[in-house]
Amino acid sequence: MTKKNLIFFNSKSGEGKSAEIADYVVEQLEKNGQQAEKLLTSSKEEAIEKIRTQSAGYQRLICIGGDGTLNVALTGLLHVKQRPVLGVIPAGTVNNFAQKWNLPLEYHEALKVILAESHRSIGIGECNGQAIVSSLMFGSLAEVSNRVRQQDKQKYGLLVYPWQAIKQLPKQRSYPIEFYNSLVAMDAKVWVCLISTSNYIAGRRYLEEDSNSLHLTMLNNMKINKLLNYGYFALTGNLRRSTTLTSFDFKKLNVRTLSDKRISTRIDGDPGPYLPLQLSWHPNFIECCVTEKIF
Numbered sequence: 001m002t003k004k005n006l007i008f009f010n011s012k013s014g015e016g017k018s019a020e021i022a023d024y025v026v027e028q029l030e031k032n033g034q035q036a037e038k039l040l041t042s043s044k045e046e047a048i049e050k051i052r053t054q055s056a057g058y059q060r061l062i063c064i065g066g067d068g069t070l071n072v073a074l075t076g077l078l079h080v081k082q083r084p085v086l087g088v089i090p091a092g093t094v095n096n097f098a099q100k101w102n103l104p105l106e107y108h109e110a111l112k113v114i115l116a117e118s119h120r121s122i123g124i125g126e127c128n129g130q131a132i133v134s135s136l137m138f139g140s141l142a143e144v145s146n147r148v149r150q151q152d153k154q155k156y157g158l159l160v161y162p163w164q165a166i167k168q169l170p171k172q173r174s175y176p177i178e179f180y181n182s183l184v185a186m187d188a189k190v191w192v193c194l195i196s197t198s199n200y201i202a203g204r205r206y207l208e209e210d211s212n213s214l215h216l217t218m219l220n221n222m223k224i225n226k227l228l229n230y231g232y233f234a235l236t237g238n239l240r241r242s243t244t245l246t247s248f249d250f251k252k253l254n255v256r257t258l259s260d261k262r263i264s265t266r267i268d269g270d271p272g273p274y275l276p277l278q279l280s281w282h283p284n285f286i287e288c289c290v291t292e293k294i295f
């Protein structure tokens with residue numbers, strides 16, 4: 001049977017070359033005797049809906065873009081029973097997912113990985129009906145990131161984040177938050193809280209170990225000396241050895257604010273929902289094409 005591929009690309013990602021790459025991918029798949037159809041979308045919402053309703057019948061979904069594009073694709077697949085295999089052609093700015101799974105960042109090479117037909121099962125998180133492919137963040141630092149414009153990220157790369165953080169530092173404060181599930185309840189004053197699906201963030205390994213669950217790491221009542229301590233451990237990949245942090249792994253968790261302040265989140269680098277949050281882990285969510293050598 002001829003393999004059917006659905007090609008989802010996002011012209012807003014990275015340097016805006018996704019449409020060009022999509023044409024190349026279609027041409028190469030057809031040369032390999034496979035069928036390929038491009039999914040044309042003009043907004044994030046339309047893309048989620050089209051992927052939800054049209055992915056059945058395709059054996060493979062190839063996403064061309066960064067973490068935000070993958071988030072749209074996997075949100076569309078959240079309630080689909082027969083999910084296609086996922087192929088990723090990184091064309092974003094950070095490409096955290098691709099770095100975590102050791103996927104080539106160059107598109108010709110990334111397509112070779114997809115054509116090699118080697119895949120593995122991966123887990124993702126869910127927050128209020130949206131996928132979490134790499135991470136969710138809230139607190140003062142997340143608000144800093146919400147001020148970073150897509151066009152500045154494309155122009156200056158990751159340097160825009162520390163620049164915004166320095167500009168906003170005097171305004172930082174912590175928020176009273178409750179974390180709870182059927183087993184535990186805990187209050188904390190949170191300066192920044194990071195929930196991740198793996199031990200990689202922004203292309204860097206920030207935790208030594210990975211586990212089959214969501215990882216939560218938060219900084220409480222931040223002071224400048226703690227910030228330096230945190231920075232050292234984050235840069236050396238040993239975040240949980242830092243004494244300034246609270247961290248744990250979980251499969252289900254609710255998060256709510258204990259103050260009147262509206263608290264926003266960021267998911268996979270884009271603005272996400274306001275608190276309260278209902279978070280859950282989906283193990284073995286989808287088969288994803290990966291480089292053979294990482295097995």
Ligand SMILES: Nc1ncnc2c1ncn2[C@@H]1O[C@H](COP(=O)(O)OP(=O)(O)OP(=O)(O)O)[C@@H](O)[C@H]1O
Pocket residue numbers: 009010012013014015041042043044047065066067068069070072091092093094095096268269270
């Ligand atoms: N079909 C679509 N139409 C319009 N916008 C989309 C679509 N799919 C995704 N987006 C949005 O486009 C923006 C940029 O996409 P993406 O995050 O993939 O690129 P990036 O920011 O350059 O990469 P990275 O997240 O790896 O740094 C995101 O806000 C994403 O939600």
